[in-house]
Amino acid sequence: MSKILLVVVVMIAVFFGGFLFFSSYSLNEKQGEQELTQAQKEDLVTRYLEVNISNLSTESEVLGGTFYVTNIKFNDMNSGIIEYEDGHIARVAGFKYAISEDREVDVELTNVRESQP
Numbered sequence: 001m002s003k004i005l006l007v008v009v010v011m012i013a014v015f016f017g018g019f020l021f022f023s024s025y026s027l028n029e030k031q032g033e034q035e036l037t038q039a040q041k042e043d044l045v046t047r048y049l050e051v052n053i054s055n056l057s058t059e060s061e062v063l064g065g066t067f068y069v070t071n072i073k074f075n076d077m078n079s080g081i082i083e084y085e086d087g088h089i090a091r092v093a094g095f096k097y098a099i100s101e102d103r104e105v106d107v108e109l110t111n112v113r114e115s116q117p
Contacts, residue, residue: 036099042074045097048105053084057093058112061086083115090115 036044046069049056054067061067065086074080079096093112099105 036103041078041099044099044103044105045074045080045107046072048097048107049082049095052107053082056107056109057084057091058109059089059091062088065089067091082109085115092116 049072050069053069054061057067063086065088067084067086069082069084070090071083072080073082078098079094081092082095083090083092085091091112092115094110095107096110097105097107
């Protein structure tokens, strides 16, 4: 009788432990899918622009320089203004961005022009 009681208690403990594990797993999974705050979106886009500005620019760097971001200002509606340079020429451009559910960033530069001092 005591062996049966021990088996029942162990089975209940395993069942309860599994329930708690999978409940917390699904809760954490749902928390990971929460919508990004505006600050988080801006951080993702900023990092993307800093890494990819040379590829995004419609103009090429000159004299062996490499573009780097000097300023970013975010506007409403997933857009902003970026300033960047390569040490020889400075540019300013508008940009529009989108962030997928997988948190992949897509940016399009618009109206690239020479930056005025």
